[in-house]
Amino acid sequence: MKVTWTKPDGLLLLTIVIGLAGVVGVSRLIDSQRYVSKATTDEEHLYLNGPTVKRASLGFNGLVADWYWMRSLQYVGRKVLASGQGLQLDNLGTLNLKLLAPLLDTATTLDPQFMEPYEYAAIVLPTIDVQEATRITNKGIAANPSSWRLYQHLGYIYWERHDYTAAQQTYSQGAKLPGAPAWMEAMSARMAVEGGSRGTAQEIYRRMYEQSGDDKVKEMAKRRLLELSALDLQDGLRGTVESYKSQSGKCPSSWQELGPALRSSKMKLDQTGAPIDPAGVPYLLTNDKCEVKIDPKSEAAEKR
Amino acid sequence: MLGRITAIAGNAFREAVRDRVLYNLVLFVLLLTGAAVFIGELSGGQERKIIVDLGLSAMLLFGVFIAIFVGVGLVYKEIERRTVYTIFAKPVSRGEFLVGKYLGLCLTLLVNVVVMGAGVSLALIYVSGGLDPLVLRIWPAILLIFVELMILTGVALLFSSFSSPALSALLTFFIFIIGHFSRDLKALAVSMGSTSARWLFGGLYYLLPNLSNLSVITPAAHGEMPTLAYLGSALLYSLIYVVVVLAAATLVFSRRNFK
Numbered sequence: 001m002k003v004t005w006t007k008p009d010g011l012l013l014l015t016i017v018i019g020l021a022g023v024v025g026v027s028r029l030i031d032s033q034r035y036v037s038k039a040t041t042d043e044e045h046l047y048l049n050g051p052t053v054k055r056a057s058l059g060f061n062g063l064v065a066d067w068y069w070m071r072s073l074q075y076v077g078r079k080v081l082a083s084g085q086g087l088q089l090d091n092l093g094t095l096n097l098k099l100l101a102p103l104l105d106t107a108t109t110l111d112p113q114f115m116e117p118y119e120y121a122a123i124v125l126p127t128i129d130v131q132e133a134t135r136i137t138n139k140g141i142a143a144n145p146s147s148w149r150l151y152q153h154l155g156y157i158y159w160e161r162h163d164y165t166a167a168q169q170t171y172s173q174g175a176k177l178p179g180a181p182a183w184m185e186a187m188s189a190r191m192a193v194e195g196g197s198r199g200t201a202q203e204i205y206r207r208m209y210e211q212s213g214d215d216k217v218k219e220m221a222k223r224r225l226l227e228l229s230a231l232d233l234q235d236g237l238r239g240t241v242e243s244y245k246s247q248s249g250k251c252p253s254s255w256q257e258l259g260p261a262l263r264s265s266k267m268k269l270d271q272t273g274a275p276i277d278p279a280g281v282p283y284l285l286t287n288d289k290c291e292v293k294i295d296p297k298s299e300a301a302e303k304r
Numbered sequence: 305m306l307g308r309i310t311a312i313a314g315n316a317f318r319e320a321v322r323d324r325v326l327y328n329l330v331l332f333v334l335l336l337t338g339a340a341v342f343i344g345e346l347s348g349g350q351e352r353k354i355i356v357d358l359g360l361s362a363m364l365l366f367g368v369f370i371a372i373f374v375g376v377g378l379v380y381k382e383i384e385r386r387t388v389y390t391i392f393a394k395p396v397s398r399g400e401f402l403v404g405k406y407l408g409l410c411l412t413l414l415v416n417v418v419v420m421g422a423g424v425s426l427a428l429i430y431v432s433g434g435l436d437p438l439v440l441r442i443w444p445a446i447l448l449i450f451v452e453l454m455i456l457t458g459v460a461l462l463f464s465s466f467s468s469p470a471l472s473a474l475l476t477f478f479i480f481i482i483g484h485f486s487r488d489l490k491a492l493a494v495s496m497g498s499t500s501a502r503w504l505f506g507g508l509y510y511l512l513p514n515l516s517n518l519s520v521i522t523p524a525a526h527g528e529m530p531t532l533a534y535l536g537s538a539l540l541y542s543l544i545y546v547v548v549v550l551a552a553a554t555l556v557f558s559r560r561n562f563k
Binding site: 059061063066069070116213214216 | 358481
């Protein structure tokens with residue numbers, strides 16, 4: 001079929017092209033003049049609560065839960081990026097994440113079997129609103145009574161609060177569930193005996209790293225394990241310095257003086273003979289060379 | 305009788321295909337492909353769940369629009385074009401005509417749902433990097449989506465047998481919404497103080513289709529399948545409801561004067 005173009009057609013086409021160009025131009029003008037709201041007014045409360053959204057979702061509640069979940073991730077991610085600091089998930093208390101609890105609460109009300117928001121609530125929320133973190137995790141346990149992982153999350157919240165008795169009871173309850181791994185019972189026993197120890201912390205983060213399906217949570221657990229491992233090595237180095245001091249009656253002037261002792265303890269050393277932390281950064285000898293410190297610039301330095 | 309119904313159903317299916325109803329599949333494929341490629345970065349490792357939620361929800365939504373907008377035009381178009389006179393000049397009863405039209409649209413929806421189901425399965429295989437248990441576990445939910453669409457098609461046909469297409473579409477959409485609020489209607493009936501109000505809301509609960517019973521998309525995204533007993537009950541309920549709705553539509557349509 002032959003298409004013939006008339007003068008009015010051309011005029012209409014021209015109108016469309018010019019009109020679209022005009023729309024783009026005016027949109028850019030509006031964008032440049034847009035009122036920038038203050039951070040305090042930027043965050044309104046969620047208009048609808050979980051049960052209302054669930055009713056209004058007309059059977060699409062799973063999809064709406066996904067949307068709330070992704071919105072939670074974007075909300076946290078945006079705030080972390082805006083802060084310009086390399087904050088870890090369990091240390092976001094300074095970011096004023098007041099919408100996070102309602103977002104996660106709504107996601108879990110819409111889809112009570114959706115496990116990731118519970119994990120996020122247990123790890124991120126305690127530094128923001130520990131009551132909400134506990135409530136959302138307990139809500140998850142009520143909706144999924146056979147899920148031992150929710151007990152792991154709740155135990156973690158109690159452990160972070162140094163409430164080792166509650167943590168011990170929670171791990172013990174979770175350990176009784178079918179399919180729960182043997183280490184849940186071991187964790188319960190450990191909480192009772194040495195809840196605040198570094199070894200317990202290492203065990204908690206190791207299990208978190210193994211069990212989590214979220215890359216960010218894994219990254220956070222890995223970072224904490226790195227920090228704890230650096231502290232273990234630091235203790236060993238302090239012991240080496242102490243024994244050198246007791247034998248020679250003075251502090252070492254450099255790591256080289258401790259060379260034989262460091263090599264016999266199989267410490268990893270850099271080219272200058274200084275011991276390196278698990279992140280590969282040399283430890284520092286400070287305070288008249290008698291104090292061992294982790295380099296604050298190292299990834300293994302605790303930044304909490 | 306069966307031959308006449310089959311002929312009308314086949315014709316209704318061909319008409320839907322000619323009306324490019326199945327073009328929505330292209331949009332669906334684009335949606336799923338986009339989700340499969342990009343959702344991983346946004347979902348914190350939850351792409352499988354989101355693919356199922358998104359795929360099955362889109363399947364239901366697209367199906368609802370087809371059931372409503374094609375369903376309300378099934379009879380109206382025949383009357384408007386006056387082809388209904390030619391059909392009824394032959395030995396075809398009004399009931400056979402309605403059932404044939406209904407089955408034709410159900411066949412269109414079945415093709416739609418099966419192709420979309422295959423699309424969701426392929427997207428799951430893509431994001432999982434191999435065969436995933438969810439690929440098989442979502443099919444009971446897909447069956448119940450199809451059953452929900454069958455009920456809505458019946459309802460659209462019932463309304464269109466006595467009302468205009470616009471009003472029929474609106475009423476059917478209301479039924480879709482209320483159908484998902486059924487449990488609230490029951491709760492309302494229980495909480496009502498007066499007996500008459502209790503009867504009214506209790507009656508509405510049983511009269512209107514309980515579509516929330518057919519909605520198992522969310523559990524399906526976690527790999528949960530309904531029990532056989534539940535599936536059987538849901539299918540039986542839907543079958544009975546469709547028979548009732550088609551009987552009512554035939555009753556109204558057989559009394560309609562085309563002059």
